[in-house]
Every structure is written in C-alpha cells, then in structure tokens.
Amino acid sequence: MSPAMARLSIAFRLALREMRGGLGGFYIFLGCIALGTGAIATVNSVSTAITGAISSQGQSLLAGDLRFELNNREASEPETAFLEGLGEVSVSTGLRSMARKADGSGQALVEVKGVDGGYPLYGTVETEPQQPLPDLLGQEGGIYGALAAPLLMDRLGLSPGDELLLGNTRIMVRGTITNEPDALSDGFGFAPRLMVSRDALAASGLIAVGSLVEHSYKIRLAEPSTRGAIAARAGKEFPDAGWSVRTSDRAAPSLAENIDRFSQFLTLVGLTALIVGGVGIANAVRAFLDAKRTTIATFKCLGAPASVVTMIYLIQIMLLAAVGIVVGLVVGAIAPFIAFHYLEGVLPVPEGGALYPSALAIAAAFGIVVTFAFAILPLGHAREVPATALFREQGFEARRLPSWPYLLAAGAALAALAALAILWADDRRIASVFLISVAGAFLLLRIVAAGITALARKSPSVNSPALRLAIGNIHRPGALTPSVVLSLGLGLALLVTLALIDGNMRNQLTGRISAQAPNFFFVDIQGSEVEGFRQLLKQQAPEAKVFEVPMLRGRILAFNGQDVSQMNVPAAGRWVLRGDRGITYAKNTPEGSTLTEGEWWPQDYSGEPLVSFSAEEAGELGLKLGDTVTVNVLGRNITAKIASFRNVEWQSLSINFVMIFSPNTFQGAPHAWLSTLTDPSASAAKEAEILRTVTDAYPTITSVRVKDAIDLVDQLVGQLATAIRAAAAVALIASVLVLAGALAAGNRARTHDAVVLKTLGGTRTMLMRAFGYEYVILGAATAVFALLAGGIAAWFVVARIMRMQWGFLPDVAITTIILSLVLTVGIGLIGTWRILGQKAAPVLREL
Incomplete structure (x- = not known):
C-alpha cells in the first residue's frame, strides 16, 4: 500500500471512531444541506415529471x-x-x-x-x-x-x-x-x-x-x-x-417551455438557499473544529501529519453531509407525489409513482460540491494552528488566509458549482447572470460587514455600559458581524425584490393601467357594421372616446428571406414569432406612437409593401431599417420592407400592433375591424348597459370588458407570486438556520465573555441589554442592505425588463425592517439566555 493510501486508511478509521459520539452540534449543518438539496430535488423532480407527462400524453x-x-x-x-x-x-x-x-x-x-x-x-x-x-x-x-x-x-x-x-x-x-x-x-x-x-x-x-x-x-x-x-x-x-x-x-411546447423556465428559476432559488446554507456549513465546521481543538492538538503531538488531521475531519464532514443530502433526496423523491395531488386536473401528471434519478443526482451533486467548497477553508485554518496554541485554548480566528492548496481547492469547488448550475440550466445566460449576482451580493455583504465593523471600531465612547459593550462585540476579533450580515442579507434582499416586483405589478394593474385602459374592446366588427356600430356607441356613451382600426391576422415566416424556424432567436423576442399576430394598416402614424427611426409613408403611397415595426421587439430580433419581413395572411405570403421603427406602450392596453403596414399592402383583402371605447367616468352599471345594448344589437360582435381581463391577470399574478414567495421563503429559512448556526458557533467565546463579566459584577439584565443592542444594530444594518439591494434589483426588473412604472413601497420597507429585527434579536436573545445561565466556576477552570 502506498504511503498516501495508508494515510487515507488511517484517517478513515479514526474518523469513524470519533463519529461514535453522535451528531451533536451538526443539526444546523444537516438542516442547511437537507433544505437546499431537498428544494432542488423537489423542483427538478416535479418539472421532469410534468414535462415527461406532456411528452408521453401528447x-x-x-x-x-x-x-x-x-x-x-x-x-x-x-x-x-x-x-x-x-x-x-x-x-x-x-x-x-x-x-x-x-x-x-x-x-x-x-x-x-x-x-x-x-x-x-x-x-x-x-x-x-x-x-x-x-x-x-x-x-x-x-x-x-x-x-x-x-x-x-x-x-x-x-x-x-x-x-x-x-x-x-x-x-x-x-x-x-x-x-x-x-x-x-x-x-x-x-x-x-x-x-x-x-x-x-x-x-x-x-x-x-x-x-x-x-x-x-x-x-x-x-x-x-x-x-x-x-x-x-x-x-x-x-x-x-x-x-x-x-x-x-x-403537444404543448409553450407550456413545457414555461414549466422549464419556472423550474429553472425555482432551482436557482434552491441553489441560493444551498449557497446561503454554505455559510452555515462553514460556521458549523468552524464550531466543530473549535470543539475538537484538544483532540487535534493530541493528534499533532503524537506525530500525525497535518494532512492526516485534515483528512480525518474532511471525511467526517462529508459523511455527515451525505446524511443531510440523503434526507433532502428523500424529501425530493416524496414531494412530487404530494404535488401531483394538487396539480392533477390543472397540469398533465404521470400515472402512478416514479423516481427521477437525473433530478435527484443533480441535487446530490450540488449538495456535495457546496459542502466541500465551504468546509475546506475552515479546515485549512485548523491545519495551520500549531499544537501548542491549541493546548492554550486559542481558537481558529485566523487573521490570514489558509495556505494556497486550500484556497485553490475552494476556488475549484466554487468554479465546479458555477459550471454545474450553468450546464444544467435551460437558459444559460440567465443562470450566469444569476450566479454573478449572487457572487456580487456575497462580496457586497462582506463589504457591508467590514463597514459596520469599521464604524463600530471608530465610534465615539458612550456612557451606557451595555451599549458600549454591544459596540465592542461588533468589532472585536471573532465577532458575529460577518456571519449575521451574510446569513440574513441575501434571504431578506430576495424577499424584498420579489415583494417590490409583485407590488409594482399589482399597482400597475389596479392603478395606472386600469385608469388608462379602455373600458371595452370590440372584436370582429364587419365592414358593413362599422358605421351603425359607431352611431350606437355615440348614443350610449356620447362623452366616450371611440377608436377603430382594421384588423387582420398574420404569421411571420421569414426575415430577409430566411425561415424564422431555422433562426436562433433570442428568448426575449420569441413571443413575436409564436403563432399568429394581429396586424393592421394605416395611412398616418397612429395616435400615441413615436417614430424612433425611419419615416412614415405618404398618405397616397402605392409602391412596394412597407411596414413599421415595434422598436423594442425589432431590437430583440436583430432587425434594422431596410430588412424585409414575410408574413402569411389568409394563405398568401406577403413580403414588406421595414420603413420605420416606433415606440409601443404595451402597458396602456390601447390598440397596439407589432407591425403596421402601408394601406396598399392589403388592398382588397377581406378583414374585420377592432374598436375600443374609453370613458373613465363610466360606472359599472353604465358598462353593463353598454355591453347589453351592443350584444343585443350586434350579436356577432365580441365585446371584451377590460376590467374582467385585468382581474383575471391580477389573479394569475397573485398565484404566481405566491409560488415565488414560497420558493424565496426556502432561502429565508436557510438564512435563519445559518443565523442560528453563527450564534451557536460563537457560543463558546460568548460563554467566556459572559462568565468574566458576571465575575466582575455584570448583571444578567445588563448583559442581555448589551446583546440585545448588538443584535438590533446588526439587524438594522442588514435591513438597510436588503432594502437597497432588493430595491435596485426590483427597479431593474420592473423598469428595464418589464418596461413598467416603478415606485418604492413603504409597507415593504417597514415589513422588512421588522422581520429583520425579530429574527436577529429573537434568535440572538434565545441563544444568549442559555449562555448567561452558565456557572462561572467550571468555565473559569478551563481558562
């Protein structure tokens, strides 16, 4: 047997012997692993099952x-x-x-x-x-x-x-x-x-x-x-x-695609929970090694190489992680059966039960890689501490980084984690952006923690002993500041982002869009009915604004002669090519439209077919002035040249089209008309009267009350938001576990501090006040970060991606601050109360 294999065999035997003492101190570690792994396994199992059912039941x-x-x-x-x-x-x-x-x-x-x-x-x-x-x-x-x-x-x-x-x-x-x-x-x-x-x-x-x-x-x-x-x-x-x-x-490609996208989002949220849990893993490993300092010192004094000591505890950590991963996989294997009970009749679900090995395997892989990535650095710190320091009860609060092999191993593990997430994702660009954002958030949270520490270190002296002690606890060596800020910051920022997006969308639907939108859309108005229909609306709502346009349906077949089905179209622009689009023609620039490039055709234009394209969608499709668009209308292929681009305000819910053609394009083609009626002062009773009158007079005209459509969309948005919040709650639960783990990791140092202060005359009430001040300061700082980071992220999604009006919501800010303070102060004081009950004599004898 080679020396390396001999050392590995010895380390494995010693690791197993030492694990006979049980899993004490590792329950939070197991919770973090099981939660993240279970979330990823559940989401991917359900997604695989539904997409498989769509294919098998096609x-x-x-x-x-x-x-x-x-x-x-x-x-x-x-x-x-x-x-x-x-x-x-x-x-x-x-x-x-x-x-x-x-x-x-x-x-x-x-x-x-x-x-x-x-x-x-x-x-x-x-x-x-x-x-x-x-x-x-x-x-x-x-x-x-x-x-x-x-x-x-x-x-x-x-x-x-x-x-x-x-x-x-x-x-x-x-x-x-x-x-x-x-x-x-x-x-x-x-x-x-x-x-x-x-x-x-x-x-x-x-x-x-x-x-x-x-x-x-x-x-x-x-x-x-x-x-x-x-x-x-x-x-x-x-x-x-x-x-x-x-x-x-x-059979249902749009449904399958949407399920894949939504499951990818939930998988990334689960991965976020697992990465947040990685901080808890690092804290748990540090606390575990801190408790094993005497054993580590004994190993080193008996001549055990540092590499053997590292292998002993790495083996133990990975075996314990395997327990947590198995628990998460069991949850991920059982959860689909529960989900199918609620999804049956709404989405295709497989008949009978089944396991989804690929979904479980990817969850297990994420769990293993995250555990290794976050456990290796604390092990590197323990390896560098000499036996004499360990016997003197000095801890692992190293001021410098571990040696380069451990840094290289941690970097390789994180790179493998990123590669795994990107390769597994359906949309790799989104996955890449998400991972970069998470890495940026971690870096920013470290900067926030360092800033809080620096401010506490340079703060002026205060008269209150409890407050002075709290400020000192924030910046002293081994302080909980980095762990608390990291553990809560990401989870709260995610919740703030989702809450602000949801709130802004609802405000748009029930506020601005509802106020600007027409009262009615009227569809399938025949040319012979247009004049009579117009007069009827004028009688029923003389103050209303009525707008009508010709309406056809067409499918885009090609750009510049190239079949769109053979083109690699960005995801943002695919909806334009999916199915038939409403199209129209007009002599003049439509009301409310603004040309961004090109020129509108003359009113008496009679040359080759021209088209004005929506500027945003054209940019997503990579179109430019002079390009050609081929559409099929009523079984006839028509090719038109792009003459202009224009801004389209989709959220106004007025009559808008991706494509508006020159009138000569459809000369003589049969078509119907589309009309809107806008009357902000119309009551619900008046709308009902208009609807009844139009339907009785023109039974073949379809009347769509916009408020009903908005209510339906609002309901769907609410259901989607509930699912997203439930997923985000997983990340917050992971944050709470990490917070509890951070406090547990610092319990030993806190116990020593409390005993010394009580010996010097400090009362339990004064110490509780000091720890309470500390947790309030850290909780408030974390809440401020979550509001800033979540607000910026939500603004970007709402204003830049959704192109909707943005507004900050104070109720979200207040809820976030309260939640942050309750979690930090509540969990902190619960753990501190037990610490303050420790007897002084046994602790003093160990100092």
Missing part, C-alpha cells in the same frame, strides 16, 4: 398525432385532400364570442369551440352527465346542444336545460365539461369554455369574412412515428398555406 393533449391550424380561413380543397389522405381527420373551430341568456338578463364572454363527430381522436371528453358527445351536442327539436364550463354555469346562473343565444342561433346547455383532453394544447383562454357542434357554430353567423377564427385539423395516423416527416412534407408541398403544424411529441 396524443391525448393534442387529440391527434398531428394538428394543422389555420387562422381566419378554412383549408382549401387541395389542402383538405392532402390532410384526408394522411389518416382520420377531426376538425374543430375556435373563437371568442358573447353568450347571452335567452331572457336577456345576462351575457358573458366565452371561448367557443365547435367540434365535429370525430372529436376527439385520442383521449376522452369527460362531461356531466357522461353521454356520447354527438348526443349532447346534436340537434333536437330545432335546437342545438352545448356543453359549458362550470365557471360559465356559475357566472350566468345556468342549469342543464337552460337556453343561450350564441350569435344568431339558440342553443341548449345539456351538461358541463369536467375534462377536455386538448385544452392545454389549445392554449390559455381569458373566458370559460362553451362547446358546440360545428353545425351550430355555422348557424350562429359568427364565422364571417375577417372574423378571428382558428380552424384546427387533427389527424390520426396509421404510423404515428411518421409525424415529423409528414410535417416537413406539408411545409414543402404547401409553402404558402401559412398553417401552424404541431406534432404530438410537442
């Missing part, structure tokens, strides 16, 4: 092997023949419209879905009562049947058997929809579902020239494995079709 989620979607037009005869030649075809049609009670007592916006007799090709529509779909939607006594979402039944006070007016036809609600297999692949809807037959939808008169309608052709293939080749073939044979083709292995 046929049911898509209700077919292939889906061809066309907007504002049905498939032509050659296209229909091609689709029918592929396999069994089911056609469905979707649009938004108004559903009215037959007695005129109420109306609501609905997401209408017209289906044929073959729907669904895969999966099952679950209804109450459960009957064959053709029976529920068929025509009886001249009235078509319908199925409504429970929300619509509640909103209009409906019961099975009640009748509704949909456009120009009367339908009977014969039941409710409890599960729609392809709801997720159809996308998010602002209104409850109303399912009818395609015959009923045709009879309603809602499908007209220019109407915003989606026609989906779903195919059941004899050989599902050929779906990819067929999708590519469809693009080559019908290059101008403009249809969106989706395969069952990517």
Whole structure:
C-alpha cells in the first residue's frame, strides 16, 4: 500500500471512531444541506415529471398525432385532400364570442369551440352527465346542444336545460365539461369554455369574412412515428398555406417551455438557499473544529501529519453531509407525489409513482460540491494552528488566509458549482447572470460587514455600559458581524425584490393601467357594421372616446428571406414569432406612437409593401431599417420592407400592433375591424348597459370588458407570486438556520465573555441589554442592505425588463425592517439566555 493510501486508511478509521459520539452540534449543518438539496430535488423532480407527462400524453393533449391550424380561413380543397389522405381527420373551430341568456338578463364572454363527430381522436371528453358527445351536442327539436364550463354555469346562473343565444342561433346547455383532453394544447383562454357542434357554430353567423377564427385539423395516423416527416412534407408541398403544424411529441411546447423556465428559476432559488446554507456549513465546521481543538492538538503531538488531521475531519464532514443530502433526496423523491395531488386536473401528471434519478443526482451533486467548497477553508485554518496554541485554548480566528492548496481547492469547488448550475440550466445566460449576482451580493455583504465593523471600531465612547459593550462585540476579533450580515442579507434582499416586483405589478394593474385602459374592446366588427356600430356607441356613451382600426391576422415566416424556424432567436423576442399576430394598416402614424427611426409613408403611397415595426421587439430580433419581413395572411405570403421603427406602450392596453403596414399592402383583402371605447367616468352599471345594448344589437360582435381581463391577470399574478414567495421563503429559512448556526458557533467565546463579566459584577439584565443592542444594530444594518439591494434589483426588473412604472413601497420597507429585527434579536436573545445561565466556576477552570 502506498504511503498516501495508508494515510487515507488511517484517517478513515479514526474518523469513524470519533463519529461514535453522535451528531451533536451538526443539526444546523444537516438542516442547511437537507433544505437546499431537498428544494432542488423537489423542483427538478416535479418539472421532469410534468414535462415527461406532456411528452408521453401528447396524443391525448393534442387529440391527434398531428394538428394543422389555420387562422381566419378554412383549408382549401387541395389542402383538405392532402390532410384526408394522411389518416382520420377531426376538425374543430375556435373563437371568442358573447353568450347571452335567452331572457336577456345576462351575457358573458366565452371561448367557443365547435367540434365535429370525430372529436376527439385520442383521449376522452369527460362531461356531466357522461353521454356520447354527438348526443349532447346534436340537434333536437330545432335546437342545438352545448356543453359549458362550470365557471360559465356559475357566472350566468345556468342549469342543464337552460337556453343561450350564441350569435344568431339558440342553443341548449345539456351538461358541463369536467375534462377536455386538448385544452392545454389549445392554449390559455381569458373566458370559460362553451362547446358546440360545428353545425351550430355555422348557424350562429359568427364565422364571417375577417372574423378571428382558428380552424384546427387533427389527424390520426396509421404510423404515428411518421409525424415529423409528414410535417416537413406539408411545409414543402404547401409553402404558402401559412398553417401552424404541431406534432404530438410537442403537444404543448409553450407550456413545457414555461414549466422549464419556472423550474429553472425555482432551482436557482434552491441553489441560493444551498449557497446561503454554505455559510452555515462553514460556521458549523468552524464550531466543530473549535470543539475538537484538544483532540487535534493530541493528534499533532503524537506525530500525525497535518494532512492526516485534515483528512480525518474532511471525511467526517462529508459523511455527515451525505446524511443531510440523503434526507433532502428523500424529501425530493416524496414531494412530487404530494404535488401531483394538487396539480392533477390543472397540469398533465404521470400515472402512478416514479423516481427521477437525473433530478435527484443533480441535487446530490450540488449538495456535495457546496459542502466541500465551504468546509475546506475552515479546515485549512485548523491545519495551520500549531499544537501548542491549541493546548492554550486559542481558537481558529485566523487573521490570514489558509495556505494556497486550500484556497485553490475552494476556488475549484466554487468554479465546479458555477459550471454545474450553468450546464444544467435551460437558459444559460440567465443562470450566469444569476450566479454573478449572487457572487456580487456575497462580496457586497462582506463589504457591508467590514463597514459596520469599521464604524463600530471608530465610534465615539458612550456612557451606557451595555451599549458600549454591544459596540465592542461588533468589532472585536471573532465577532458575529460577518456571519449575521451574510446569513440574513441575501434571504431578506430576495424577499424584498420579489415583494417590490409583485407590488409594482399589482399597482400597475389596479392603478395606472386600469385608469388608462379602455373600458371595452370590440372584436370582429364587419365592414358593413362599422358605421351603425359607431352611431350606437355615440348614443350610449356620447362623452366616450371611440377608436377603430382594421384588423387582420398574420404569421411571420421569414426575415430577409430566411425561415424564422431555422433562426436562433433570442428568448426575449420569441413571443413575436409564436403563432399568429394581429396586424393592421394605416395611412398616418397612429395616435400615441413615436417614430424612433425611419419615416412614415405618404398618405397616397402605392409602391412596394412597407411596414413599421415595434422598436423594442425589432431590437430583440436583430432587425434594422431596410430588412424585409414575410408574413402569411389568409394563405398568401406577403413580403414588406421595414420603413420605420416606433415606440409601443404595451402597458396602456390601447390598440397596439407589432407591425403596421402601408394601406396598399392589403388592398382588397377581406378583414374585420377592432374598436375600443374609453370613458373613465363610466360606472359599472353604465358598462353593463353598454355591453347589453351592443350584444343585443350586434350579436356577432365580441365585446371584451377590460376590467374582467385585468382581474383575471391580477389573479394569475397573485398565484404566481405566491409560488415565488414560497420558493424565496426556502432561502429565508436557510438564512435563519445559518443565523442560528453563527450564534451557536460563537457560543463558546460568548460563554467566556459572559462568565468574566458576571465575575466582575455584570448583571444578567445588563448583559442581555448589551446583546440585545448588538443584535438590533446588526439587524438594522442588514435591513438597510436588503432594502437597497432588493430595491435596485426590483427597479431593474420592473423598469428595464418589464418596461413598467416603478415606485418604492413603504409597507415593504417597514415589513422588512421588522422581520429583520425579530429574527436577529429573537434568535440572538434565545441563544444568549442559555449562555448567561452558565456557572462561572467550571468555565473559569478551563481558562
């Protein structure tokens, strides 16, 4: 056996023997490891399970092997023949419209879905009562049947058997929809579902020239494995079709992408908790080695090389870390089963139970690397202390850094941690920025701690003995200042950031945006109805501002002749290319728009098609003046040159478009109109009256009350914020554990100080006051840092990324300060009270 292996074997045996004494002093260490590892394992297990379910249940989620979607037009005869030649075809049609009670007592916006007799090709529509779909939607006594979402039944006070007016036809609600297999692949809807037959939808008169309608052709293939080749073939044979083709292995790509992004964010929050816990690991290791000083001195006096002593305690620490990691992995393996119980019916979840080794492995890897990175430096300090110093009860509060091998090992471990986080991330740029931010926050917190220490050292003398002692405790050697500031600073700053972002978003939705937004959007106004509709609104709301524009739908196919599906588009600009976009044309620059580059075309322009592009989105897509954009509108490919860029204020909720074309581009093309009505003085009763009058006079026009949409978005934002706050709470819990660990690490020195001061006449009350002052000062300093750092981070996200108005929220500041003081003072005094109860004699005999 080589000398190195012999030393390792001896170190391993001694480490195991010494661990027979139990895990005393390491419970906080285990808590930090288990919390961070468990959070990462849980998030990644749930994410892997859901994305796997989306892939494995793709046929049911898509209700077919292939889906061809066309907007504002049905498939032509050659296209229909091609689709029918592929396999069994089911056609469905979707649009938004108004559903009215037959007695005129109420109306609501609905997401209408017209289906044929073959729907669904895969999966099952679950209804109450459960009957064959053709029976529920068929025509009886001249009235078509319908199925409504429970929300619509509640909103209009409906019961099975009640009748509704949909456009120009009367339908009977014969039941409710409890599960729609392809709801997720159809996308998010602002209104409850109303399912009818395609015959009923045709009879309603809602499908007209220019109407915003989606026609989906779903195919059941004899050989599902050929779906990819067929999708590519469809693009080559019908290059101008403009249809969106989706395969069952990517049934809900937007959902899967959003889940991946959100899980990445939660993973990074869990990693933050683990890194914050790393400070606790360092404190626990330092306290552990401090308690083992006599044993270490004995080893060294008996001739044990310093490397053997280091290996003994590194082995012990890593074995203990393995216990914490196993606990975290058990939590991560069990948590998905609990999550599936709540997510079932909302998101696809796998049937039965399963473990996700890759998710657990990455969590374990993070736990191991973090433990090693934060444990190696305290071990390096212990290695440098001579045996004589240890016997004299001197501690490990080294003024200098450990030797270069330990610094190199710690640096390599941190580099490995960063590489692991970046390589695992879906969006590596975000992961890199996040890690740089965390590293910057740690550095800044060290500077803050050094600043507090320097101020305390140079502060003038005060008359109060308790306050003077508190200030001295802040800057004395071995002070808790760095540990307390580090432990709480990052967790509180994260909470402040999220709270300010959430608060600003809600203020925008319920305040500024709500005040500026129109009262109504009116969609699918036919050209023959525009003048009469305008006069009706003028009668109902003479003081209101009415604005209308032509409205078409188009899909971007290419930039400068290059297929966008083959381009590496930055994540920030992908939404512009996802699905069809609303487009319009105009002679003049729209009201509220400001050109940033280029020029608007003359009113009588008749040259090549031109387009004005939103400046922000153009920058994200890398476009410049003179570039060309190819869009497919109504089955026709149109290429236009970018003539100008303009600012678009999306948060105003007024009529805005990414692309506005010159009028000659769509000369003669059939289209509908889009209109808004803005009347800030209109009451809820007046809005209800306008809605009822418009719906009765023009049943095929879709009316969207903006306040209802804002309320829905506000609800979704609230649910998202709750999930993010829960994740951030994990980081705060880790901070609390680290704070408790920091106090525990300093207990030995505090005990000596307390005993000496009590011997010299100090009372327990005076000492409690001194420690209380110390914790208040540290807590206030940490709160100030959290407010500054969190405020800057939230400002950047709200003002620079979301492009929304920013405002500081005093209630968040007050809550943060109170939380910081409660945690520091509360935990500090709880630990200090036990210290002050120590008997003086046993401690004095050890000095």
